[in-house]
Amino acid sequence: MSLLLLLIAAYLVGSIPFAIVTSRLFGLEDPRKYGSGNPGATNVLRSGNKGAAALTLLGDSLKGWFAVWAATQLGFDLGQAALAGLAAFLGHVFSMFLRFNGGKGVATALGVLAGVDARIAIFCAVIWLMVAYTSRYSSAAALSAAAAAPVAAFMFLGPKLAVGVLAVMSAVLIWRHKENIARLRAGTEGRIGGKKKDNPPEA
Template structure:
């Protein structure tokens, strides 16, 4: 059976993006340092929880890795479709699928029995890889909210809530909008416990020992 080239491209984008996104930089970096990040703080493998080990270097490695894999997934999809001579629409869809799959890979990594992080850094990296101005806007929203409130989860929720509407008004392509909205919804689902604590005024500030 002959598989249509576009479907094969989309399948490769999904598979490659997911496997790349599944690389657990937080787990690997802390494990090499003799720490099991899953037994620290919230047990999350993301950079915020890695910072609670007191190792800023490991937190930085985790952040760069988690951000980079999102950007790399989108970038590789763009490179592959460009070399394959795909048209603009196919390239945009493949990039969006690869980015969404990388995000899912971080949330549900196959290497850690599908127990991953909350995806904020990978969300940022994916946006940056797909449309760097939108990545900068999302990062700016996170930094501004963090500077005012000093709450990591709130910063992520604000950035996630605003990025899709801003992308729409800035005339980003529909595949990008779909990817951004998909990731934003999952960020809210993954932060549901944080949202409950925010509503109760119990969410810890950045740098606190315990937080999820």
């Protein structure tokens, strides 16, 4: 398989909107219609269905991990496998099934990190948990973990192409949270565990 075909396949896998698929399986409202309006696990959790949120988190994470794993199984090097992970991440963020307007990419990014090197994923997951526990802001936790990812990647991998690829992924993830950053500054960001009524849709 050529690298181009790998990236296209990874993008298509990443485009699968598990938040919407899972919500339909559980008979829930479309997650784009409440909370932050984001088709992701955190917003599905605002429906009150923890099972649906957990399944969404698992699906979104696995597609990032699978893209990297499949690339390595096909004989691509770590840098190329990281590019496949980035393609899956971009598929989630700019899903062709959602008119190129997908989720923020946090869970998928974590899956990519796990595929590249589990130590990076663990490091960033710990950062996410610490910030989420102390602030109860999922977005603040995601931003902190995203900022830490390239640093952790360099620490564990050294100066490799994969580190640069992960830095690009982190930059896109932070950019996707620009509205959240504005709401954090304004003090209007929804907290983890908040119900639909506490988290009005984004403008």
